[in-house]
Amino acid sequence: MRIDAFDTLSPDQVADAARILREGFAHMPSGFHGPGEAEAEAASFLDDEDRSALAALDGERVLGWIGLVRTYSHAWELHPLVVDPAAQRRGVGTALVAALEARAAAAGVLTLYLGTDDDYGGTSLFGQDLFPGVAERIAGLTETARGHAVAFYRRLGYEVVGLVPDANGPGRPDILMAKRLSPTPSA
Ligand SMILES: CC(C)(COP(=O)(O)OP(=O)(O)OC[C@H]1O[C@@H](n2cnc3c(N)ncnc32)[C@H](O)[C@@H]1OP(=O)(O)O)[C@@H](O)C(=O)NCCC(=O)NCCS
Structure with a gap:
């Protein structure tokens, strides 16, 4: 498994990240159920300069991803975090959080x-x-x-x-x- 910046993903991989977001939160009424909702959320991490994200990959396959929202000067929000249901409980989420923490700490957060x-x-x-x-x-x-x-x-x-x-x-x-x-x- 490796962790790459979200903005290096191909369009197909970003589409898969949106699918994972929809399926990962399928058990939650507050999830990304509306048409295009998960796609818009994933796209915001490419378009919004206050947002960035990291993806966990196995070869070309996206296993999960994590986002960072720059809110306060010294406190940033972790949002969202999702691992493909087929790849959960294998340490992917833990690795994504560790990578995000390292990135935020390096930025002085x-x-x-x-x-x-x-x-x-x-x-x-x-x-x-x-x-x-x-x-x-x-x-x-x-x-x-x-x-x-x-x-x-x-x-x-x-x-x-x-x-x-x-x-x-x-x-x-x-x-x-x-x-x-x-x-x-x-x-
Ligand atoms: C929560 C989530 C990101 C965890 O990712 P993951 O790759 O499955 O987690 P890891 O394999 O790194 O888990 C490490 C440990 O955390 C705990 N853990 C992980 N998922 C858990 C869950 N859903 N409930 C309770 N404990 C959990 C376990 O102790 C696990 O160790 P174990 O498998 O040896 O018991 C993943 O389950 C997910 O995408 N869930 C749906 C979306 C979600 O809830 N996102 C977070 C909301 S803000």
Whole structure:
């Protein structure tokens, strides 16, 4: 497996990256279900100067990809991350996150953050009314048997820093996570 800049992919590979985005989030109502939605999202990482992305490849085959959105001066958003369902649980997602972190750290970024929705019941927060005392809910957040990316990110050192109640409808929050990046030697 190798990791290349998204803007070096061929048009066919970008189309495949869009397919992976659609299929990877197929279990989530907030996924990329509308006609052309996944294609537009993938294209934004080629067209928008505040966005860039990396792709994991096996030969010519795209295994997954990860995006970076330059938001604050010293904190950038990881968005999106998706691995082809046929290539999951083989370390591709972990390798993509590591490559993105290295890129962000080299640019002087101190914090990488992300939002990971629970609109399908992957965590104990699903179906709950999180107000009042939203922040106190974070301590009790666990993954359900359906599995959720929050477990993947925790394993990589990300912690839950906030919740957006009802982001995707009643009882369907977005879970905000962040990680401090190691300073580069020159920082
Ligand atoms: C989340 C995702 C990117 C992980 O990529 P991956 O290549 O499958 O992950 P890795 O093989 O690097 O996983 C490393 C470890 O993370 C954990 N992990 C990975 N996916 C997980 C999941 N869906 N639920 C719970 N834990 C998970 C496991 O501990 C795994 O180790 P193991 O396979 O030895 O048990 C991938 O499952 C995916 O694309 N999911 C759909 C889209 C999505 O949820 N994206 C993130 C939303 S912001």
